[in-house]
Amino acid sequence: MGMSLGLIPLEEDPNLPAIREILAAHNLIPSPGTALLGITGGGFPTVGGDTLAFEASWLGEGARSFYGQVHGAAANRAQCALFFDLASRGNLLLTPDAGPPHLVVCGRTHEPADVHDESAPPWLEIICFVDSAAQLHQCLHGDWRPFRSTHLDSGTIWGPRENWPTEDNPLA
DSSP, X not given: OOEEEEEEOSSSOOOHHHHHHHHHXXXXXXXXXXXXXXXXXXXXXXXXXXXXXXXXXXXXXXXXXXXXXXXEEOOOHHHHHHHHHHHHHHTOEEEETTOSSSEEEETTOSOHHHHOOTTSOGGGOOEEEESSHHHHHHHHTTOOGGGBOOTTTTOBTTBOGXXXXXXXXXXX
């Protein structure tokens, strides 16, 4: 089945030249008549032996922003290397659809205070910071806890972490 995830800028400042370069290096090119990226000669690309359905915004001359949406990804090691490269060099955040984690910052491109939404219940918005494609792979395959942001541990309007609901104590 695979996972879906978004690649989005926090603000309108993605590094479009880097994004174009990375996509081209992976032979991911716009497909005529669709937002899905294809490969030279047509068809869906494979990355790490698995098909990658990658939807992207227009990146032509005059483009100012970027969004990417990956559908049904295996998130294998090669795909995680691509996602990490796009996020860290392209100044993007990863938003896995079925978290946790719910937001992943790759390569320390953003500060914790900038990505946390203190109005959201922190137990419903798990944010992770990863420093390599290997850590991203680990994080996306269930072992996210070592990379979880501790920025809000001292407390928010929702109180300190020890008062937040957990899997073991859902009514904390």
